Amino acid sequence: MTKVQGSTVSESIKGDSLGQSALSEGVHWTSELMRKRHTGPAQVHKDWSSAGASTAAVHAGTLDDQASGAVGTPIYQTSTFLLGDEQYRSVEEGYARDRFIYTRYGNPNQWAVQTKLAALEGAESALVFSSGMAAITATVMAMVDKGAHIVASNELYGGTYNLFNQELPTFNMTVSYVDPRDYAAIEAAIKPNTQILYFEALTNPLLKLVDVKRLSEIAKRHQLRLIIDGTFLTPISCRMIELGADVVIHSASKYLNGHSDLIAGAVMGSRKLVDMIWPRLLTYGGCLDPHACFMFERGLKTLAIRMQAHEKSAYQLAEFLEQKSVIKRVFYPLLNSHPDYELAANVLNNGGGMIAFEIEGGDNAALDLLARLRIPKQATSLGGVESLISLPYNTSHAGFTAKQRSDMGINPGCVRLSVGIEDATDLINDFEQALNSILLENK
Numbered sequence: 001m002t003k004v005q006g007s008t009v010s011e012s013i014k015g016d017s018l019g020q021s022a023l024s025e026g027v028h029w030t031s032e033l034m035r036k037r038h039t040g041p042a043q044v045h046k047d048w049s050s051a052g053a054s055t056a057a058v059h060a061g062t063l064d065d066q067a068s069g070a071v072g073t074p075i076y077q078t079s080t081f082l083l084g085d086e087q088y089r090s091v092e093e094g095y096a097r098d099r100f101i102y103t104r105y106g107n108p109n110q111w112a113v114q115t116k117l118a119a120l121e122g123a124e125s126a127l128v129f130s131s132g133m134a135a136i137t138a139t140v141m142a143m144v145d146k147g148a149h150i151v152a153s154n155e156l157y158g159g160t161y162n163l164f165n166q167e168l169p170t171f172n173m174t175v176s177y178v179d180p181r182d183y184a185a186i187e188a189a190i191k192p193n194t195q196i197l198y199f200e201a202l203t204n205p206l207l208k209l210v211d212v213k214r215l216s217e218i219a220k221r222h223q224l225r226l227i228i229d230g231t232f233l234t235p236i237s238c239r240m241i242e243l244g245a246d247v248v249i250h251s252a253s254k255y256l257n258g259h260s261d262l263i264a265g266a267v268m269g270s271r272k273l274v275d276m277i278w279p280r281l282l283t284y285g286g287c288l289d290p291h292a293c294f295m296f297e298r299g300l301k302t303l304a305i306r307m308q309a310h311e312k313s314a315y316q317l318a319e320f321l322e323q324k325s326v327i328k329r330v331f332y333p334l335l336n337s338h339p340d341y342e343l344a345a346n347v348l349n350n351g352g353g354m355i356a357f358e359i360e361g362g363d364n365a366a367l368d369l370l371a372r373l374r375i376p377k378q379a380t381s382l383g384g385v386e387s388l389i390s391l392p393y394n395t396s397h398a399g400f401t402a403k404q405r406s407d408m409g410i411n412p413g414c415v416r417l418s419v420g421i422e423d424a425t426d427l428i429n430d431f432e433q434a435l436n437s438i439l440l441e442n443k
């Protein structure tokens, strides 16, 4: 088995993206990596790679309408495109990803977002998907062969765990789950048929920060590919390709779009790896609709400024909560008390908006708190402009026993808070009134 998917073609131009098995079955043009590279829709844009994140968020990838002069990318609400000599040639010669043919394959609205994302992440290429899970499934399936082994975090997003635990065994694939911060255990779990390391940059809900640079050193030493789910952080917090991740995946339903009004996913990486993932997007079909791309592009324009606001309010609220005697512990990466504070101070340009904390009195006290808060809405998900609050025990971690949860460090009374962009003072006052009214009633 090839150690790393596509490694046979990385330094040469022969071979294909799907491994030898696909070759013998007859490679079709979508997975052909010996194809010529043509200037794609991404390259007709100006280069914003040296611009700051706020500038890139606004301008990269965004087009003005040639026909009317309208400012901003028009919505190309079409399923298909006129075929001419150039389009036929792109199919024949295998550069169809660089031309518009059919919207599942590519659409100007997808490219506008993709170009913006690539500029923000400092990646060569990006792909958008109809959900974070569509992005994760396509990426993982592109990077492994039948019979592969994966080393992954033992604290994964539930959907990803289901993919690993329920779908991959069908392809004779196995996964070893390890503590995302135990680098010796990660290295020890690697087997001869291991092909990828799969980790989340910041874990849910306790916000453990993984050292992407260290993981990438392990990956390189063993010729593995490192896939990082960067959803809880964003390119504004940390450019993980630069730290050594091969592919960074995001659920764009969270911070990237940022307004809790869209489901989308994204993948960023080298052009070659993204070209390998693209055929899986075509097969699994999780393409993003042009109108959703338009909303996503609009959301992205304010990413940098939103993250500043998230961080500001989250940091102040975390400091406030830490002072409260009824709050036992507060987790926020930029607090001195956070176990990964040193790493966070080193690699994060922005602490993001996620906070976890433990309230005295267990899950009932936590439920009581949620009911008394006026600003944060009780809902799952994160990364929106509005604060969202939920308890792991009856949402993300409801499938575990109380003992399993406490083994993971999720104790009774654990609250997960996605701090929105509301004024810190208003959030602090709201928590103050809610905590005080609990205390008064329990006197």
Ligand SMILES: *Cc1c(COP(=O)(O)O)cnc(C)c1O
Pocket (backbone or CB within 6 Å): 131, 132, 133, 134, 157, 159, 200, 229, 231, 232, 251, 252, 253, 254, 263, 264, 265
């Ligand atoms: C939400 C989430 C996903 C899944 O994304 P969807 O857009 O809901 O499909 C994956 N990983 C993490 C860390 C998430 O928070």
